[in-house]
Amino acid sequence: MNERVxxxxxxxxxxxxxxxxxxxxxxxxxxxxxxFAVVMVPLILAxxxxxxxxxxxxxxxLQDPAAITDPTALFTPGxxxxxxxxxxxxxxxxxxxxxxxxxxxxxxxxxxxxxxxVTIGGAYRRIGSSWLNLLGxxxxxxxxxxxxxxxxxxxxxxxxxxPGLLVFVxxxxxxxxxxxxxxxxxxxxxxxxxxxxxxxxxxxxxVAYVFVLGLFAQIVVTGPxxxxxxIFQFLVGNPFNTLxxxxxPSTFVLQTIAESLTTMVxxxxxxxxxxxxxxxxxxxxxxxTEGFDLDVKLRQRQADDLDNLFAATPRPTRPIQxxxxxxxxxxxxxxxxxxxxxxxTSLALGLIVLLASTMAPxx
Numbered sequence: 001m002n003e004r005v006x007x008x009x010x011x012x013x014x015x016x017x018x019x020x021x022x023x024x025x026x027x028x029x030x031x032x033x034x035x036f037a038v039v040m041v042p043l044i045l046a047x048x049x050x051x052x053x054x055x056x057x058x059x060x061x062l063q064d065p066a067a068i069t070d071p072t073a074l075f076t077p078g079x080x081x082x083x084x085x086x087x088x089x090x091x092x093x094x095x096x097x098x099x100x101x102x103x104x105x106x107x108x109x110x111x112x113x114x115x116x117x118v119t120i121g122g123a124y125r126r127i128g129s130s131w132l133n134l135l136g137x138x139x140x141x142x143x144x145x146x147x148x149x150x151x152x153x154x155x156x157x158x159x160x161x162x163p164g165l166l167v168f169v170x171x172x173x174x175x176x177x178x179x180x181x182x183x184x185x186x187x188x189x190x191x192x193x194x195x196x197x198x199x200x201x202x203x204x205x206x207v208a209y210v211f212v213l214g215l216f217a218q219i220v221v222t223g224p225x226x227x228x229x230x231i232f233q234f235l236v237g238n239p240f241n242t243l244x245x246x247x248x249p250s251t252f253v254l255q256t257i258a259e260s261l262t263t264m265v266x267x268x269x270x271x272x273x274x275x276x277x278x279x280x281x282x283x284x285x286x287x288x289t290e291g292f293d294l295d296v297k298l299r300q301r302q303a304d305d306l307d308n309l310f311a312a313t314p315r316p317t318r319p320i321q322x323x324x325x326x327x328x329x330x331x332x333x334x335x336x337x338x339x340x341x342x343x344x345t346s347l348a349l350g351l352i353v354l355l356a357s358t359m360a361p362x363x
């Protein structure tokens with residue numbers, strides 16, 4: 001156990017962090033996936049049922065010519081139950097997956113990285129009520145993102161710095177709130193200051209790392225879902241034709257189930273991997289700027305509880321407001337984000353045109 005900790009606890013390059021994150025994930029694959037599965041699988045299955053209730057009734061009504069002349073006939077009891085059920089599932093997903101399961105996974109990843117045994121039940125027991133603070137922090141993060149959107153509307157200064165600031169907060173600061181709250185037991189307000197202080201010390205390496213993770217997420221999560229959708233379109237026709245009464249409702253049912261199950265499986269596999277890589281970034285930042293690796297070795301020699309490491313974190317030394325050079329960073333990030341967005345949009349439009357021209361003779 002000690003040997004593995006000594007090897008991992010050192011500054012690492014971007015590639016090494018990704019490699020360590022994948023290795024950590026592979027060693028604990030069943031446990032990490034299981035932590036998410038116990039809450040995600042029931043929610044996905046419930047979402048499938050409510051989606052079928054919602055759109056199943058809607059499609060059934062559209063098959064009836066009388067419904068075209070009477071739009072109120074479309075809103076059946078099944079449709080209403082389905083819509084309410086989907087809304088409830090969305091709320092529960094935020095509470096149980098983004099809050100509870102993410103907190104338990106953060107605890108498990110931290111324990112495993114420091115060489116301690118982890119189990120699904122043990123991870124949930126060890127978080128106590130700290131997951132409620134994480135939930136509050138995520139809600140505060142949503143409010144902060146809304147305020148930053150308003151900031152981007154301010155002429156000149158907001159246009160130039162707002163998008164970059166919003167991207168940095170959304171992709172770097174908010175994902176790192178989990179270890180600050182779950183491991184360090186930081187209050188919600190202090191957690192934001194703590195994470196902001198950690199990430200600003202290595203601004204560009206952090207940006208590069210989360211950009212690679214975000215790009216990887218799009219490839220791994222969005223890609224399989226699009227493939228499944230294209231396969232169904234090729235086999236049974238365009239699903240939009242279903243809504244126009246041109247295809248049997250059973251086609252829509254099969255496609256809904258297939259896409260939902262694909263999303264569930266991909267999410268179960270990828271989200272723990274993404275969390276592992278984010279946790280490796282957290283530890284790397286602490287190793288580089290706070291001597292975290294030396295503290296671990298010292299406490300190991302003294303047979304001290306490693307949890308005390310997280311309770312004794314340094315307080316931020318700089319004010320929370322961005323400094324002059326950071327405003328320059330955000331401006332540069334804005335210009336880079338616009339360039340990347342333009343390139344991705346061009347690629348997406350080109351792909352859509354290509355797919356449309358390819359599938360048109362078939363559909």
